[in-house]
Amino acid sequence: MTITPAELTHYAEIVFDVAVPIHDDDRVLINAEIEHAPLARALAEVAYARGAHYVDIWYFDPHAKRSRVRHADAATLAEVPSWLDARNEELARHHGILVNIRGSAAPDLLADEDPVRSGLDRMPNLSSRQRVQLNNLARWVIVPYPTAEWARAVFGEPDEALLWEHLRTILRLDRPDPRAAWKERLAELLSRxxxxxxxxxxxxxxxxxxxxxxxxxxxxxxxxxxHLISSQGHGFQANxxxxxxxxxxxxxxxxxxxxxxxxxxxxxxxxxxxxxxxxxxxxxxxxxxxxxxxxxxxxxxxxxxxxxxxxxxxxxxxxxxxxxxxxxxxxxxxxxxxxxxxxxxxxxxxxxxxxxxxxxxxxxxxxxxxxxxxxxxxxxxxxxxxxxxxxxxxxxxxxxxxxxx
Structure with a gap:
């Protein structure tokens, strides 16, 4: 079964209900790959409907990263554009929300490239984003979304629907009340x-x-x-x-x-x-x-x-x-x-x-x-x-x- 628009909306609502509840006038940053656009758009729709001040979606393209690893001067590979750091720093200043969508469209894209050069280029993993997350300067969460090439890497064929079936169970979206299921699971983990x-x-x-x-x-x-507490005292679920x-x-x-x-x-x-x-x-x-x-x-x-x-x-x-x-x-x-x-x-x-x-x-x-x-x-x-x-x-x-x- 492919992902329906209703399911995407439901998923986005769970993200903002369970993980990173929106408060009035929140800034929301969404980090994604191009293939994650359907979920990114659903998240933006739900975020604005709940009073978000602005939703900014940044799409990273791993194929452009491969071109950089292949051809750029090695001395430049560790550099990070200052405007990307500024984006995270601005979010921290406003104590907003950060949603990171995972599920690579090309998990092994750099397998044939020079491993030393590949290791130098850490994009899209920015130290400024890590600082925001480690210090809980924003409410943040990481969530998955299926892609055809991710499914190919896992199952040997680009069966995105099969991967979504797995994710539906893993995310507890198949439960009668996913919100209650996550609340119960988090209580179990905290007790342990x-x-x-x-x-x-x-x-x-x-x-x-x-x-x-x-x-x-x-x-x-x-x-x-x-279950974390932001620097502003708001609870959130990071993954x-x-x-x-x-x-x-x-x-x-x-x-x-x-x-x-x-x-x-x-x-x-x-x-x-x-x-x-x-x-x-x-x-x-x-x-x-x-x-x-x-x-x-x-x-x-x-x-x-x-x-x-x-x-x-x-x-x-x-x-x-x-x-x-x-x-x-x-x-x-x-x-x-x-x-x-x-x-x-x-x-x-x-x-x-x-x-x-x-x-x-x-x-x-x-x-x-x-x-x-x-x-x-x-x-x-x-x-x-x-x-x-x-x-x-x-x-x-x-x-x-x-x-x-």
């Missing part, structure tokens, strides 16, 4: 996060095929879900879908080896069979059957890019994981199973006593500071996750993707 916080763990260990990694946590480690509970680890205390359990789509390249080795909190070795050089380039962007900033746990009840499909889209795949992220630590996962520190103070406390944040999937039926208390006592958290608490 509270249980993890109360365990007062010192570190977490991942064990499985090719994996034995221990991640130290911050003192008074805080676990949460993606649809969301199935995770997460914390911000102590980047200095990460040692061992971790094997990714799903491919990762990174700056136009699909990274497969990724393995990272950590020593003293820093990635010391990168291996992958494809895309290793892209990962190395990405992790060389700044000092924090080769360190961890997030530890997230996801159990087997996730509809994304239950589908049995790898979607080659981090928004979905990170909600299929446990994941980690190299790059910036997430402020909501930082203990309250550290949140007011500047970048230098956060770094000194073990909170990673970086201009990047990349999630990669590390969980699965063969991966066991164990919590370790300060006295060395252990508590099993996940086995066979089932909570053991």
């Amino acid at each position: 996060a509270e249980m993890l916080t109360e365990l007062r763990l010192d570190r977490v260990r991942f064990e499985g095929p090719g994996t034995d990694l221990t991640i130290g946590l911050l003192p008074d480690a805080h676990w949460t879900a993606v 649809i879908p969301t199935e995770e509970v997460f914390t911000t680890p102590d980047y200095r205390r990460v040692d061992g080896r971790i094997r990714s359990t799903r491919p990762l789509s990174l700056v136009g390249t699909v990274v497969r069979d990724l393995e990272l080795t950590f020593s003293g909190g820093v990635v010391t070795e990168v291996r992958a059957s494809t895309g290793a050089d892209v990962v190395r380039s990405h992790q060389a962007i700044d000092a924090g890019a080769a360190r961890l900033g997030e530890l997230a746990l996801v159990d087997g009840t996730s509809p994304v994981g239950q589908s049995g499909v790898t979607y080659l889209e981090t928004l979905l795949d990170e909600n299929a199973t446990c994941h980690l992220a190299w790059g910036a630590g997430l402020p909501p996962g930082v203990p309250a006593g550290l949140r007011d520190r500047d970048a230098a103070g956060l770094d000194a406390a073990g909170v990673n500071v970086s201009d990047v944040h990349v999630d990669f999937m590390v969980g699965g039926p063969e991966v066991t996750v164990t919590g370790i208390r300060h006295d060395g006592a252990t508590v099993e958290l996940l086995r066979g993707e089932e909570w053991q608490l």
Whole structure:
């Protein structure tokens, strides 16, 4: 079944009901690719109908990025046009709404390009947008939309309707009351996060095929879900879908080896069979059957890019994981199973006593500071996750993707 106009309107209403409620006179920015236009237009229609002051849609074209990677002077590839940063800074000044639409029209478009050059061009991932999101200077959300080429990458044929059928379930749009379903799910995740916080763990260990990694946590480690509070005190849900509970680890205390359990789509390249080795909190070795050089380039962007900033746990009840499909889209795949992220630590996962520190103070406390944040999937039926208390006592958290608490 293709997406009908009524379904698109319903989807847009859910976005603004569940994730980023509009207040009178809000500015709304929508980031999309050209193929996402039907959803972008539906979002604009609903936003204006609910009193938005202005809706600005920016379409990014990955094919133009490929041309840049192929031909531009290498010294210019890391540059970002100032007017794009100004757009995000203006949104932050007005404390508006940011909607990022995901679902690449060409997930592996840069596979045959120079991986080092590809890694230098981070567009459309702007550090100014990351600053807005990490500091919740706007209410923001990431949502998926199917495209024919995304469906081809996932299913081997451009069956956009089939991909939409999957998304309809994952987004809970097939429920009698999607708003109530998301409210219930978020309450479950927050309850689980509270249980993890109360365990007062010192570190977490991942064990499985090719994996034995221990991640130290911050003192008074805080676990949460993606129900966030903006700088203006407004609540919002940053991802649809969301199935995770997460914390911000102590980047200095990460040692061992971790094997990714799903491919990762990174700056136009699909990274497969990724393995990272950590020593003293820093990635010391990168291996992958494809895309290793892209990962190395990405992790060389700044000092924090080769360190961890997030530890997230996801159990087997996730509809994304239950589908049995790898979607080659981090928004979905990170909600299929446990994941980690190299790059910036997430402020909501930082203990309250550290949140007011500047970048230098956060770094000194073990909170990673970086201009990047990349999630990669590390969980699965063969991966066991164990919590370790300060006295060395252990508590099993996940086995066979089932909570053991």
